[in-house]
Amino acid sequence: MRDTKDRNGDTLVFNRAVWEHFLMGVKAERFDAPQS
Structure with missing residues (x-):
């Protein structure tokens, strides 16, 4: 679970x-x- 949350967090920041x-x-x- 932590790995998934960390990945989502990194993706969100990126x-x-x-x-x-x-x-x-x-x-x-x-x-x-x-x-324009």
């Missing part, structure tokens, strides 16, 4: 870091592209 990085990239694109 996904959140990737998602935050993705959002930052989207915001940068919006600021750099006045067309």
Whole structure:
């Protein structure tokens, strides 16, 4: 059980870091592209 919880926790942290990085990239694109 601990192994499964640890894996899920690591995945959640990884996904959140990737998602935050993705959002930052989207915001940068919006600021750099006045067309949108």
